[in-house]
Amino acid sequence: MKPIPQRALENVKSVMLTLLVVMSISLSVIEWNGTPGEVSVGSSHFFSSPLYGHERLMTDFINPNAIWIWTKGNELFRLGGKTATAKQILSQLQSAQIHTQGFVHNSPVTLPPAHGAYLALDYGTRLSDGSIWSYALPIANKTEHLSAQGGSLYLVQGPKSNVWSLEFQTAQGIYQMQLSHVSSNLKDALIPNNQSVPYAQLPFENQVFNLPYDAVSMLTQTWILASPLPIPIINSFFRDPSLVQTVQMSRNETAYTDGTHTVQLTRHSMGFKLSYNAPEVLLKHYHVSVREALSAAIPFVDSHGGFVGQVVLQQVNTTSGTGNVQLQFGDELNGWPVFSQLNQIQLDLINGSVTKMQRLLPYLQSEVAQERVTILSGAKLLQIIKSMHVQGVQSIMLGYGSTLQTLNEVQLVPVYQVVANNRVIYLDAQTGQPFQGMGM
Amino acid sequence: MDFGKVKTLLMIVFLALNLFLLEQWWTLQTAVGTYQEPYADQLANVKRALAQHHVSVTANVPNVEPILSLLRATHLQDSFDHVAATVLQLPLSQVKAHEVHSQEVILPYATFTENRSGELHLSLQYQAQTVIDSHISALHQIEKWAAIHVYQFTDYRFWGWNHSARGITAVFDEQYQGYPIFHAKLTIMIENGRIIGFRQTYYTVDVTNPSRVVISAANALLAMSLFMDKAHINEDNTVRTVVLGYDSGIQLPKVWFLTPVWRIYTDLGNFEVNAFTGEVGVEKS
Numbered sequence: 001m002k003p004i005p006q007r008a009l010e011n012v013k014s015v016m017l018t019l020l021v022v023m024s025i026s027l028s029v030i031e032w033n034g035t036p037g038e039v040s041v042g043s044s045h046f047f048s049s050p051l052y053g054h055e056r057l058m059t060d061f062i063n064p065n066a067i068w069i070w071t072k073g074n075e076l077f078r079l080g081g082k083t084a085t086a087k088q089i090l091s092q093l094q095s096a097q098i099h100t101q102g103f104v105h106n107s108p109v110t111l112p113p114a115h116g117a118y119l120a121l122d123y124g125t126r127l128s129d130g131s132i133w134s135y136a137l138p139i140a141n142k143t144e145h146l147s148a149q150g151g152s153l154y155l156v157q158g159p160k161s162n163v164w165s166l167e168f169q170t171a172q173g174i175y176q177m178q179l180s181h182v183s184s185n186l187k188d189a190l191i192p193n194n195q196s197v198p199y200a201q202l203p204f205e206n207q208v209f210n211l212p213y214d215a216v217s218m219l220t221q222t223w224i225l226a227s228p229l230p231i232p233i234i235n236s237f238f239r240d241p242s243l244v245q246t247v248q249m250s251r252n253e254t255a256y257t258d259g260t261h262t263v264q265l266t267r268h269s270m271g272f273k274l275s276y277n278a279p280e281v282l283l284k285h286y287h288v289s290v291r292e293a294l295s296a297a298i299p300f301v302d303s304h305g306g307f308v309g310q311v312v313l314q315q316v317n318t319t320s321g322t323g324n325v326q327l328q329f330g331d332e333l334n335g336w337p338v339f340s341q342l343n344q345i346q347l348d349l350i351n352g353s354v355t356k357m358q359r360l361l362p363y364l365q366s367e368v369a370q371e372r373v374t375i376l377s378g379a380k381l382l383q384i385i386k387s388m389h390v391q392g393v394q395s396i397m398l399g400y401g402s403t404l405q406t407l408n409e410v411q412l413v414p415v416y417q418v419v420a421n422n423r424v425i426y427l428d429a430q431t432g433q434p435f436q437g438m439g440m
Numbered sequence: 441m442d443f444g445k446v447k448t449l450l451m452i453v454f455l456a457l458n459l460f461l462l463e464q465w466w467t468l469q470t471a472v473g474t475y476q477e478p479y480a481d482q483l484a485n486v487k488r489a490l491a492q493h494h495v496s497v498t499a500n501v502p503n504v505e506p507i508l509s510l511l512r513a514t515h516l517q518d519s520f521d522h523v524a525a526t527v528l529q530l531p532l533s534q535v536k537a538h539e540v541h542s543q544e545v546i547l548p549y550a551t552f553t554e555n556r557s558g559e560l561h562l563s564l565q566y567q568a569q570t571v572i573d574s575h576i577s578a579l580h581q582i583e584k585w586a587a588i589h590v591y592q593f594t595d596y597r598f599w600g601w602n603h604s605a606r607g608i609t610a611v612f613d614e615q616y617q618g619y620p621i622f623h624a625k626l627t628i629m630i631e632n633g634r635i636i637g638f639r640q641t642y643y644t645v646d647v648t649n650p651s652r653v654v655i656s657a658a659n660a661l662l663a664m665s666l667f668m669d670k671a672h673i674n675e676d677n678t679v680r681t682v683v684l685g686y687d688s689g690i691q692l693p694k695v696w697f698l699t700p701v702w703r704i705y706t707d708l709g710n711f712e713v714n715a716f717t718g719e720v721g722v723e724k725s
Binding site: 006009010013014016017020021023024027028030031239240242243245247249255257258259260261262277278279281282283351 | 443444447448450455457458461462464468510512671673687688689690692693695697719
């Protein structure tokens with residue numbers, strides 16, 4: 001037998017080595033790509049969106065709109081719900097203990113208290129459901145069955161400096177809590193300081209309105225408007241953004257839908273307005289409280305753009321028997337409400353699921369200029385309203401309106417919001433002239 | 441060391457490496473094989489999960505996972521006059537002559553309307569009503585009548601009968617490639633053995649991209665079970681039917697996007713599971 005030449009053997013070895021190397025590379029690639037991933041039922045999460053603001057806790061949202069101080073000398077003052085003094089008042093109540101509590105039956109208690117000094121914590125409609133008592137006032141954590149009507153909780157000092165009485169109106173009558181171990185510094189809150197604004201109770205059309213007593217000094221501020229890109233936040237509303245279909249509804253309106261959820265973008269004077277709609281999940285036996293709705297709404301907003309500015313819970317509307325809760329979040333500036341749609345978020349929840357959300361995508365990012373201005377007193381404002389022949393006035397509130405200065409600058413201007421015959425009008429708080437704002 | 445010996449050594453090393461990789465590949469294939477649980481076992485697990493919520497399953501759960509797409513749906517493509525001429529079996533010119541306003545035709549023997557949400561409604565007077573012969577299959581006679589009077593009747597398939605105090609209605613669903621569009625219904629009303637009219641919703645549909653495989657009916661039932669966990673639903677209930685079709689939870693003006701859904705009929709109401717994303721909805725009752 002003829003021996004295989006050494007050279008041919010080496011060639012065969014070279015070919016075999018090359019084949020072995022190629023095979024090892026191929027097997028490595030197959031195994032790298034072939035490892036099975038986790039299989040799940042659809043997608044269990046929404047896509048996350050950029051967070052324009054910051055994550056918030058439930059307690060951050062539930063502050064009083066204002067605290068009213070009625071002094072011994074029968075003078076009225078207003079404190080913003082987030083001022084340092086307001087925070088002190090709430091913290092001084094934390095050490096308190098409930099001595100006795102119950103409905104007032106045989107005592108001539110009236111609300112507001114007829115005599116002496118008191119503090120009134122104005123919570124608006126937020127305690128109407130009763131379930132967020134423990135966030136508003138931690139000591140009152142066992143009153144979840146009580147719905148505070150009229151919105152105000154009255155604090156009246158008792159015979160000792162650390163004994164106070166907390167009174168509020170319910171459908172069943174006046175409810176009273178005798179508080180002991182209240183911080184002795186709380187009585188100082190009955191003496192107005194530089195954060196309190198003097199107010200007067202002024203009669204108009206057979207009603208009494210709380211309005212500034214004299215010409216108050218306020219700030220007019222200019223803010224830079226941030227306009228985030230819409231697509232990342234739109235995608236966050238869909239389980240699978242690759243399914244999303246775009247429909248041009250009109251020149252100013254575009255809809256995005258996957259057949260289950262819809263996001264509509266409408267061009268607004270300030271930028272895009274976003275409206276989200278999801279199908280309603282109607283379950284007869286499954287109704288949730290405002291607290292449960294709020295605890296579903298806050299993470300929902302956090303994962304769809306987040307809260308911006310100093311947003312608080314402004315309004316709560318519940319429709320009894322339907323499981324429907326409407327929440328409106330809005331911004332505050334120096335203790336005054338911002339009436340603009342900027343930084344405002346509206347949510348509708350049914351049975352604990354968010355079915356609607358509306359917000360403007362642009363938001364107030366940073367303040368660049370401010371100017372101190374003097375606004376009209378309540379008495380002068382009422383004269384102007386009378387001269388304008390506005391009738392059926394239901395409420396008058398001081399706050400801020402917005403107007404566009406340049407393409408990305410917004411001026412926040414003090415305005416009076418007048419609700420008359422269920423219509424809202426705004427008057428410039430410096431001149432009393434109708435205020436034609438933008439994004440209002 | 442000469443180069444030939446180095447090659448021999450490298451060959452031994454790569455041979456060992458390839459043997460190791462082959463073994464790994466074989467293990468992986470076996471693991472994937474066992475990972476794909478048989479459908480019957482999946483279904484048994486889902487039935488156990490539902491039983492914890494006091495839900496029994498008597499439905500025949502389909503074992504299909506077709507490739508479907510979202511559908512873009514609009515109302516009638518044909519003009520109302522054209523549709524009315526078909527339904528009332530009149531020449532187009534006569535329809536125009538009897539026109540009261542753009543969405544209603546009133547004749548001595550029949551009224552035909554289209555409401556704002558696009559639903560067609562035919563109401564027949566006594567003399568125009570067709571009598572159903574009790575000796576022949578009622579459904580056969582209704583289908584024969586509908587083939588003449590109902591707009592695009594060939595797109596509908598019989599779903600079932602509804603009984604009420606006033607009479608019986610034969611319910612049909614519009615189909616797209618064999619799958620029902622749940623909100624495009626045709627109901628033919630029968631009173632005292634006579635066809636007295638119909639109500640019809642018809643969608644013109646176009647397919648949109650992309651197409652993809654839907655989740656299985658077992659996974660849809662599992663999604664429903666997870667939803668029941670979340671919503672604390674624990675009432676006694678029975679799943680009667682599970683059907684794959686199209687529906688939309690959202691209506692935009694003039695256009696809809698219908699998504700594939702598994703519709704789960706139960707004694708206490710109907711659930712709809714999005715067959716792409718697994719999201720669960722409850723039908724309004």
